[in-house]
Amino acid sequence: MAPSFDDGNSLFNFVVRDGNGVKGMVDSGLSTVPQAYMQPPIERIDKDRARKHGHPPIDLSKLGGPEHDEVAKQIVRAAENLGFFQVVNHGVPVDLLESLKDTAHDFFSLPAEKKAVYRDDVSPTPLVNYGTSFVPQKEKALEWKDYISMQYTNDAEALQHWPEEIRDVSLEYLRTSMSMVRKLLQVLLENLGVKPEDSMIDVLVDKKMVNMNYYPTCPNSDLTVGVGRHSDMGTLTILLQDGIGGLYVKIEDDSEFGKKGEWVEIPPVPSALVINVGDMVQVLSNGKYKSAEHRVRTTRTKSRVSIPIFTMPNATAKIAPLPEVVEKDGNTLYKEFVLADYMKNFFSNAHDGKKSLDFAKINSA
Ligand code: OGA
Ligand code: NI
Numbered sequence: 001m002a003p004s005f006d007d008g009n010s011l012f013n014f015v016v017r018d019g020n021g022v023k024g025m026v027d028s029g030l031s032t033v034p035q036a037y038m039q040p041p042i043e044r045i046d047k048d049r050a051r052k053h054g055h056p057p058i059d060l061s062k063l064g065g066p067e068h069d070e071v072a073k074q075i076v077r078a079a080e081n082l083g084f085f086q087v088v089n090h091g092v093p094v095d096l097l098e099s100l101k102d103t104a105h106d107f108f109s110l111p112a113e114k115k116a117v118y119r120d121d122v123s124p125t126p127l128v129n130y131g132t133s134f135v136p137q138k139e140k141a142l143e144w145k146d147y148i149s150m151q152y153t154n155d156a157e158a159l160q161h162w163p164e165e166i167r168d169v170s171l172e173y174l175r176t177s178m179s180m181v182r183k184l185l186q187v188l189l190e191n192l193g194v195k196p197e198d199s200m201i202d203v204l205v206d207k208k209m210v211n212m213n214y215y216p217t218c219p220n221s222d223l224t225v226g227v228g229r230h231s232d233m234g235t236l237t238i239l240l241q242d243g244i245g246g247l248y249v250k251i252e253d254d255s256e257f258g259k260k261g262e263w264v265e266i267p268p269v270p271s272a273l274v275i276n277v278g279d280m281v282q283v284l285s286n287g288k289y290k291s292a293e294h295r296v297r298t299t300r301t302k303s304r305v306s307i308p309i310f311t312m313p314n315a316t317a318k319i320a321p322l323p324e325v326v327e328k329d330g331n332t333l334y335k336e337f338v339l340a341d342y343m344k345n346f347f348s349n350a351h352d353g354k355k356s357l358d359f360a361k362i363n364s365a
Helices: 008-017 021-027 068-081 094-108 112-116 155-161 164-191 198-204 279-284 323-329 339-347 355-360
Strands: 084-088 128-132 146-152 207-215 227-230 236-241 247-250 263-265 273-277 294-296 304-312
Touching: 008 021, 008 128, 021 112, 021 146, 068 084, 068 164, 094 164, 094 207, 094 236, 094 304, 146 164, 155 164, 164 198, 164 207, 164 236, 164 304, 279 339, 279 355, 339 355
Parallel strands: none
Antiparallel strands: 084 273, 128 146, 146 207, 207 304, 227 294, 236 273, 236 304, 247 263, 247 294
8 A cells, every 4th residue: 555655754665665666656646746755946947938948969870981971070060069959860660769768668667566676775786776766865855756767787697687678678778888988988089089990899898788768657747757857978869858848958158058046948859869978078178068957957747758878987997187178178077987986986975966066176176
């Protein structure tokens, strides 16, 4: 039986500890949002005031063709300013995108006990983790989101350990995405004056993770967030979102994309994927490419799914601004660090905008 959600402890036990998630709470019949999910006014999202990002998606089939330079320029400009862009003709079959979204809905509709076996402390494998919010133990207000996260090591381990309901489509998504990721990195690195070797790109995308996010309907969607303000910690993120919308990005500096401090929505575009720059690319580029702050609102009438692939270097990799860039810039904004240390810091704090990057900043005030 569902407990009283007015009591913080019993809510925590039901949603987080027992693995019922926000989904379980909503399914038990909720008419108002519990206190634990109410965001302070400054974090609430005023959807009527946000502008939609109007740039058309970038056509990746033109890379390597006569319009290569123009397309490369579009990618670079987006990475330098907004830190987000959308792509089409990305190599991931469009019917696979549809299956992924359906599969995510089916998975989160499973009984709680099917999902809860993958909770952090009981999961039969370190590769798979099911949870809710981001770091519920540390958050002042919880995020209205459940997720499952699958780390990729190799095909055999994925086939053995990933949940069978979602394994095959997730693996196919990863398989068909990676050549696009490599091409994008090639373009971004070349623009920095680096001739990227395959081995360098191998290092940058050594670790890969496929997540499925589930944002249940919310009775007071103005008071909650699906995901709070954060940047992604890795190299590049590939995100499949469904048609519901609600992903917002903050503009860091005035540019053709908008005014500094403004939040713009990345609107759903059928068959497109969203790409965003992660903290590692911001560091490597000595701040030229922006790992943008972003967040997700909740919706009242329909549950939303999104399926990101996170790429990042190996845990032991040493990360620092690229020497070619530092030489040209005459200064370095970030110190060298080991990826595992960065990650530990990232995952031990609640989402707080771009604060994660302070870990690497030189002279951070
Ligand atoms: C994330 C994220 C956005 C979305 O998982 O890091 O920002 O639209 N997701 O779900
Ligand atoms: Ni994100």
